[in-house]
Amino acid sequence: MLRVGRSLPFLCCGLLVACASSRAPTAEPKSRAEYGGIQPGVAQQSSGELATVADVVERVLPSVVSVTASKVVRADNHPYMNDPFFRRFFGPGQNKDERQQGLGSGVVVGEGLILTNNHVVEGASEIKIASLSKREYAVEVVGTDPKSDVAVLRVKGKSDGLIPVSFGDSSSLRLGDVVLAIGNPFGLGQTVTKGIVSAKGRADLGIVEFEDFIQTDAAINPGNSGGALVNARGQLVGINTAILSRSGGSVGIGFAIPSSMAKPIMDSLIAKGRVVRGYLGVLLQDVNRDLAEAMSLKTTAGVLISDVVGGGPADKAGIQRGDVIVEVNGKSVTSAGQLRNAVAASSAGSSASLMAIRKGERKKFSVKLDERPSDSAMSSQLGKGQGAEAEAANGLRLQTLGQEEREQLNVPASVKGGVLVREVANGSNAQQAGLTAGDVIIEAAGRPVASAEELRKSLTGKGKLALLVWRNGGTRFVVMVR
Numbered sequence: 001m002l003r004v005g006r007s008l009p010f011l012c013c014g015l016l017v018a019c020a021s022s023r024a025p026t027a028e029p030k031s032r033a034e035y036g037g038i039q040p041g042v043a044q045q046s047s048g049e050l051a052t053v054a055d056v057v058e059r060v061l062p063s064v065v066s067v068t069a070s071k072v073v074r075a076d077n078h079p080y081m082n083d084p085f086f087r088r089f090f091g092p093g094q095n096k097d098e099r100q101q102g103l104g105s106g107v108v109v110g111e112g113l114i115l116t117n118n119h120v121v122e123g124a125s126e127i128k129i130a131s132l133s134k135r136e137y138a139v140e141v142v143g144t145d146p147k148s149d150v151a152v153l154r155v156k157g158k159s160d161g162l163i164p165v166s167f168g169d170s171s172s173l174r175l176g177d178v179v180l181a182i183g184n185p186f187g188l189g190q191t192v193t194k195g196i197v198s199a200k201g202r203a204d205l206g207i208v209e210f211e212d213f214i215q216t217d218a219a220i221n222p223g224n225s226g227g228a229l230v231n232a233r234g235q236l237v238g239i240n241t242a243i244l245s246r247s248g249g250s251v252g253i254g255f256a257i258p259s260s261m262a263k264p265i266m267d268s269l270i271a272k273g274r275v276v277r278g279y280l281g282v283l284l285q286d287v288n289r290d291l292a293e294a295m296s297l298k299t300t301a302g303v304l305i306s307d308v309v310g311g312g313p314a315d316k317a318g319i320q321r322g323d324v325i326v327e328v329n330g331k332s333v334t335s336a337g338q339l340r341n342a343v344a345a346s347s348a349g350s351s352a353s354l355m356a357i358r359k360g361e362r363k364k365f366s367v368k369l370d371e372r373p374s375d376s377a378m379s380s381q382l383g384k385g386q387g388a389e390a391e392a393a394n395g396l397r398l399q400t401l402g403q404e405e406r407e408q409l410n411v412p413a414s415v416k417g418g419v420l421v422r423e424v425a426n427g428s429n430a431q432q433a434g435l436t437a438g439d440v441i442i443e444a445a446g447r448p449v450a451s452a453e454e455l456r457k458s459l460t461g462k463g464k465l466a467l468l469v470w471r472n473g474g475t476r477f478v479v480m481v482r
Contacts, residue, residue: 056180056234057192062108062132063165064228066184067116067153069102069124105183105227107236109167112159115266116226117241118144118151127153131161132190143269147209149241150262151226152269165228168235170214170258173197181218181240181254183227193219195252202255203337204286207242212341213255214238220254229256238262264345278346278369281312283474284336287324290479294466295322295446302326302357303339306468307475310414317367319356321468321475322446326362327355344372394459394482395428396421398452401440411440415470417450418442433480435469442475443468 104120106129114129121127127139137159142152155162173179177197185191195218202213216229220240229238238256245251268275285291285304292300302324308315325339326332329352333339346352348371356363401411401418411418421439424431441449444458444467458465459482467478 053178053180053194053232056230056232057182060165060180060182060228060230060234061190061192062161062163064182064190065106065108065114065129065131065162066187066189067104067106067114067120067226068128068130069104069121070126070128071100071102071124103184103187103223104225105223105240106153107226107228107239108162108164109236109266110164112155112162113142113164113270114139114153114155115239115262116151116153117239118146118149120226121151121153122146129153129155133161135161137162143273143275145265145269145275147275148257148261148265149208150239150257150265150269152266165230165236166234167259167263168231168233168237170237170260173200173214173231173237173258175199178232179214179216179218179237180230181216181220181224181227181256182230183220183224183240185221185223187223191224195219195254198253200258201338203335203341205242205255207255210261210341210344211337212258212261213241214258216254216256217252218254219250219252221250222248224254261341261345276348277344277372278348278350278352279313279372280343280352280367280369281309281314282319283307283476284339285476286336288479290464290481291466291477294464294479295477296360297324297357298360301332301334303333303336304477305356306477313367313370314365317354317365319354319365319367320358323356323358323363325354325356327353329353343369348372394480395425395430396435396459397423398441398455400451400453409438409440410473411470415440415442415475417448418470419449419452419455429481433467433478435467435478435480436471438471440470441467442470 102120102124104116106114106116109115121141122144127141128136129139130136138156139153140156142154144151175197179195179197181193181195182190195216197214198217199215202215203211205211205213214229214237218229220243224240227240228236229240231237237259239262240254240256242255243250244253265275283306285306287297287300287302287304289300291297291304305319305321305323305325308319308321328339328342331342333342343352346369348369350369352367352369354365354367356365399405399420399422401420405420418440421435421437421441423437424435441455443449444455445465449455449458461482463482465480465482467480468475469478
């Protein structure tokens with residue numbers, strides 16, 4: 001079971017077992033004709049009124065499958081058998097292959113196409129699905145996107161008996177709307193739980209890179225990963241992905257990838273085998289109260305640009321470090337995750353309209369987006385004086401950045417001047433601000449700093465001070481209380 005997250009463990013809901021098989025209910029799926037011509041996944045009475053929950057479940061269950069992903073792991077009988085000294089005297093160890101199976105869920109979304117989570121099938125050498133009627137199908141991977149935890153599978157051969165669900169509009173969901181979670185918890189087979197939409201737009205949870213989760217209190221447990229979250233009409237509005245839990249079981253906080261995000265990713269994986277995302281060429285920070293005060297911003301709304309890639313789309317459009325983006329294509333943005341998702345969802349080559357606040361004035365930019373490069377390429381792009389004795393100031397030991405330190409830290413030539421943080425005193429305001437040894441401070445209160453003495457003078461004032469810090473190939477703003 002994958003554990004990720006921060007103060008509480010996030011448990012991605014795939015269930016890993018050794019040599020186990022899933023069980024499913026014995027009910028047989030109904031054909032389209034037996035549904036009276038109603039498209040599966042859309043539950044309604046002849047009068048047009050919504051059907052009962054049981055009617056919705058009856059129509060959607062045949063569209064949800066159990067997923068068994070197998071992989072072979074080589075294990076040694078004794079750990080010392082990998083030691084060259086022991087192998088010399090005792091010979092090679094007796095290795096054996098151990099087959100492990102991960103149990104999850106999936107949703108039929110087209111002719112022989114299954115939508116599920118990447119972590120359910122990642123690294124698998126063999127994948128099978130089982131329908132409500134226990135019929136098994138061998139499947140192959142069409143494409144995966146670890147950054148959003150989405151994967152698309154395709155049935156090998158005929159896909160008779162698999163009925164696609166219809167997609168719903170997750171953006172139209174309201175807090176309190178009733179939703180159903182359907183999947184294969186603990187390998188028991190298709191199981192239905194009921195809840196409401198508890199929250200929308202959950203991001204920065206640390207589960208995957210691109211997050212815009214629907215939060216629900218419908219019970220989701222290990223094995224539910226990749227299963228369906230449907231609305232009261234039986235339409236797919238989310239793919240169940242993770243839970244927040246200390247125990248490993250449901251405590252009423254589950255997360256699903258919204259259909260508005262999952263479907264475009266699925267379409268791209270089917271068409272191109274990969275996901276093509278828009279790229280702005282910036283580093284982003286959320287604006288908190290301290291940053292707003294230190295930078296004389298009137299509000300915490302918007303997203304702060306902490307660094308701009310030279311020659312990138314944002315740079316070409318005139319966007320600068322310190323700008324605060326408040327709108328994308330006419331829609332307000334309030335978090336870095338929201339802006340990142342909006343840009344990523346745009347196609348490469350398209351134009352995005354951005355509204356920014358710069359020194360109290362609103363400025364509009366039209367940016368032609370590039371295709372998002374690989375992580376290593378972006379790090380390289382972001383990565384594009386004589387030393388002095390270190391001196392202390394407000395819990396910091398500082399040193400003017402010299403050529404030797406630049407080479408050791410790989411500080412690019414684009415970073416002019418700068419002061420190296422040698423040490424940070426425990427319990428100091430500098431430590432509470434998040435400064436660490438190895439940081440390079442290049443601006444204080446919006447003004448470049450070229451020496452430790454110059455920065456020390458800025459640190460001796462009163463109030464909150466905004467520092468621009470270069471760290472690990474990029475820059476970010478840090479607020480320190482003097």
